[in-house]
Amino acid sequence: MPDSRFFETLSPLSVVELAAKTGGEAVRGGDRMIGSVAPLSSADGGAIAFMGDRKFVAALAATQAGCVIVPEQAVGSVPAEAAVIVSRTPQASWAMASALLHRPLSLDRAIAPSEASEDDSVVIEPGAVLGEGVRIGCGTRIGANTVIGPGVQIGRDCVIGSNVTVGFALIGDRVKLYAGARIGEAGFGATGTAAGAMDIPQLGRVILQDGVTVGANSCIDRGAYDDTVIGENTKIDNLVMVGHNCVIGRNNLMAANTGISGSVTSGDNVIFGGKAGIGDHLTIGEGARVAAGAGVLADIPPGETWSGYPARPIRQFLRETVWLAKQASSKKAPRES
Template sequence: MPDARFFETLPPLTVAALAAQIGGEVERGGDRLIASVAPLSSADGGAIAFLGDRKFAAALAATQAGCVIVPPEAVQAAPAQAAVIVSRTPQAAWAMASLRLHRPLKLDRGIARSEAVEDDTVVIEPGVVLGEGVRIGRGTRICANAVIGPGVQIGRECVIGPNVSVAFGLIGDRVKLYAGARIGEAGFGATGTAAGAMDIPQLGRVILQDGVTVGANSCIDRGAYDDTIIGENTKIDNLVMVGHNCVIGRNNLMAANTGISGSVTSGDNVIFGGKAGIGDHIAIGEGARIAAGAGVLADIPAGETWSGYPARPIRQFLRETVWLAKQASSKKAPKES
């Protein structure tokens, strides 16, 4: 279930009513009530999940979801206890279902400083907007024109810089967010429909653990359903992008213009050089180093240093670079006649 501090859960609907609204066909269980959406792996009897790819067939077989949305060829694989909706675009149908069952809380009403702060040591500068349910810990400063969305929790001794926005987030102690940082915006997720691409609602959160620093104009997206997590004492430079569902370890360092795609995981003490780019669903081991400008398209084992595009172990990269240089220099230009 999405966090109630950030999302309103709407009244439940029957499987038949949902199917009518999302353009699916009921295979069985039309009278069952559905109250939430969830992935196959975490759905319970009151939730609706979907199968979007054959590689998740095992998760479909094991799911406890009350209803599943499947393509026509997967109907027989649906678990016996689940109601079934058939759709040729199951992910899009699930996205439409989420819009009928969950709604992000809006910043309809700001609250007074006294409602949000732990004590008088909290400083709220001019122009700050605080959403309903915001809580701010002792010794924290919220700088001018920052916008803190509904339900956000900010720990003690933090600095939230000018023009920062924080939404759908849980912020630890001693966190620094420099000017213009964007925390908790919707992650980039889209799926195809008969009418074209549609956005997939993002129902997760951002968690910044103690001691995290986020540089100016950097962006950290909230999770699609699970959380985006930035580990303790990680330091992020200016103009860095962290996509949804990433789980970043402790004491990571990210230099400017690093771009991390969705669902990346990194161990502790990983270093990302400037302008490094990481493909989605990549796992980076503890203590790994990624050289500036590298393009990572494969998992990196712990302790290794990778460089180049596509990135590979740095010794291999250097050998190939030297070999290419020798080949180029050995080919002399033809003499003029």
């Protein structure tokens, strides 16, 4: 269930109603009431999930979801106790169901600093806006013209710069967010429909653990359903992008212009050089190093240093670079006539 501090759960709908509103067809359990959405792995009897790819057949067979949305050929793999909606575009139908059952809380009313602050040591600079349910720990400073969305929890001794936006987030102690940082915006999720691409609602959160620093104009997206997590004491430079559902370890360092795609996991003590790019659903092992400008398209084992595009172990990269240089220099340029 999405966090009620950030999302409103709307009235339940029957499987038949959901099918009618999402372009599917209810083929079993049409009277069952559904109150939430969830992935196959974590859905319970009151939730609706989907399977759009054959690689998730095992997860489909083990799901405890009350209803699943599947393509017609996968109906036989659905557990007997689950209701079924058949759709040509299961993920799009699930996205529509998400919007029907859950709604992000909006900043309809700002609260006074005294309502949000733990004590008088909290400083709220001019122009800052605080949504309902915001809590700010002692010793924290909120910069001018910063917007803190409904339900956000901020720990003690934090420094939030000017023109920062924070939403759908839980922030630990001694966190620093420099000017223009964007925390908790919707992750990049889209799926195809007959009418073209549509956004997938992003129902997760951002969790910044103690001692995290986020540089100016950097972005950390909230999770699609699970959380985006930045581990303790990780330091993020200016102009860095961290996609949804990433789980970043402790004491990571990310230099400017690093881009981390969605669902990346990194261990502790990982270093990302400037302008490094990491493909989605990859794992970067503990103590690994990614050289500046590297484009990572495969998992990196713990302790290794990778460079190049596509990135590979640095010794291999250097050998190949030297070989290419020798090949180029061994060929003399033709003389001009």
